[in-house]
Amino acid sequence: MNDEPSLSEISHVPLAGVIGMPIAHSRSPRLHGHWLRRYGIEGHYIPMPVMPEHLAEVLRILPRAGFVGLNVTIPHKEAVLALADVVTDRAALIGAANTLIFRPDGKIHADNTDGYGFIANLRQNAPDWDPAAGPAAVIGAGGAARAVVASLLDSGVKELRITNRTRIRSEQIKSEFGARLVVYDWAQAGNMLEGAATVVNATSLGMTGKQPLRVPLDALSPQALVTDLVYTPLMTPLLAQAQERGCKVVDGLGMLLHQAAPGFERWFGQRPEVDDEARRVVLE
Template structure:
């Protein structure tokens, strides 16, 4: 990989968040830029919510190609976009903005894409998995919203479980209504909820469990979180979007039972691919060299 340099003609993009210091996106995108010898740069942009619109318009006027958007701006990004992808419209949030030459802003949600791409990269046949049983999503935040939308698109029945039951119920009802609006003549989405203290009892019926919460995260409120997987069927796939540590205790427990697992680092890498293509005009590879580079960056933190 050659030395990373930029010129006055550099293609520019970044990540907008508040805070944004935790984001690995600058490390990843600048690695790809250097590896592909593209004259460009990707920068972290700390933007408070009350100036989000001003900041986005300023970036657009300054010649930026676009930006990723992270907490707490995903709904504001959805609102500012002139056009959004269908799945982003159903999810109600956007994490990738592309500034088009005609002055319009295109928004998409790539979290769900990244999640599905990571499963497939791990050798999991997503279509076959959807035919084996429902997917249970733990949590009801923005990640759950995007992942659920992509799973519905793949034909899954989706069940939500959240420590606050009202949030799970609200998300299921909201996605149901959004799906029916977008596909008025299509099949109704299969959405339901289960109480937080009851989901482990349903493991024998499930094909997929996804932890979309911060439970198990290093430095988080419950780093030792390890659910009871004794009722899991042998074909259950267990996945976790947490990537610090790269193998959570949840995934470790699943492996010890012989279950197929999928970690969060791959989702982080794959969700970045569509934005990089749109801003910098090149396809990217999520290969071992990329993963090793990001793992090394994580270990330095």
Template sequence: MPDSRETKRCDAFVTGWPVKHSRSPLIHNHWLKRYALSGSYTAESVAVEEFPAFISALKSGGRYRGGNVTIPHKETAFQLADRPDEIAKELGAANTLWMADGLLHATNTDSFGFAANLDERHPGWAKINRAVILGAGGASRAVIQAVRDQGVAEIHVVNRTRGRAEDLADRFGPKVHAHALGALGEVMKEAGLFVNTTSLGMNGGETLELDFSTLAERALITDIVYVPLKTPFLIQAERQGRQTVDGLGMLLHQAVPGFEKWFGIRPSVDEELRSLVIEEM
């Protein structure tokens, strides 16, 4: 890991296909400017068939010290890394890569980002017995990991395709229970956290009408979707007098560990950065 006093120029990337919608360049370039660092953070559009060659160039000491990986390369990045950490191994996917001692290291910062967002907004959020997670895709895995690692006793994963929720319950162990959508009302009773990890409500798309009244008294409702910032789930929850946290903070916080690995400074997530990203949405 670079030392914070190191002045050597460092370059990092975000790669995906497509990558043009990524907000990562906005976030990292804001930090580069704020901390007056001479490095760069660049979007690299890399097709699936080109990705192994991109990783080979990184390993052989090309331009970059490391970078972020987004859809569809997260699983391949994990497989091609020399040193994936335990978090990446559990998720089978990596979103952050860095070279150290000639080896490619990999982690996944999504679960960190999820927990850090809630820690910032509602410290103590995880002192609950039951969490409900809607959805069973890649984002759901990171949320399950985060909630489980905070010691929440019961995690209920509810998904349209029940089999995918069952796969996650098998993967994450006995605290995680799988359900079909029809069980949602039942498992929400007395839950202290509700998380939407599906694409429902994204960009004005379809949603579900939910009754949040049976959740525990001080329950939190949060959404992985952050476009729009106030998703249909958050609007419904607020109308029902519930506390909500939007998903933008997860995006901002998941970027922190990567920036620190590449550039040697742990950046702060503040209102200025949040406003900047909102302006560009």
């Protein structure tokens, strides 16, 4: 008797993964692998290095190989929008997608869950956070910052201050997101913090191996919530200094975990729980 699974049985095992270049650093396979084991789901999540020139071909082939969807990271988050058949409003607004769903009808559905993950992380780890309590200050104007800006405005922030080393990128975000944004010069970033109720570092500054974030915190209120999208190290210099001033701080790891949950649910049919065990697995 042959115990090997038939081709038809293999084809029903859902496959998902993450594409990018490079991809070896990604923590997503650990997280999704943990959730698959935890919920006893027969499926696989695979990291795949994909060169930009091969992106369109890969997206055509993977659904035929049993893939139900993908996470997308640098450098493909913008390019996949042009290759998708359906783009959510939030992905279009942000100008990037991090989650693809390969639908049974053959269409590619593109979404961006970064903003959702950002807000879910704040609500889980700072349940008293009130987006309407005062201005938000966002440091950075890249793709992650765009997701943060969109989610903060959607959550009810009435004034959003933004600064970036290249001012024109901040101005571009203001032109797209509207009058609630106020642009500050990089040299005036410290002034931006005065009266801010929510402060976000959406740059890679302060990450292990990167340059430090040199924004003076003299004007930072002890009542402010401070969060950093960087999670290596978990307690960045910004968070450590803010905590010393009495601020509530939230690290960036939860955003990574929460942004992954909607895709996992769509691909594998189970809403996963973001808890201490998931954090531990990703940090191992």
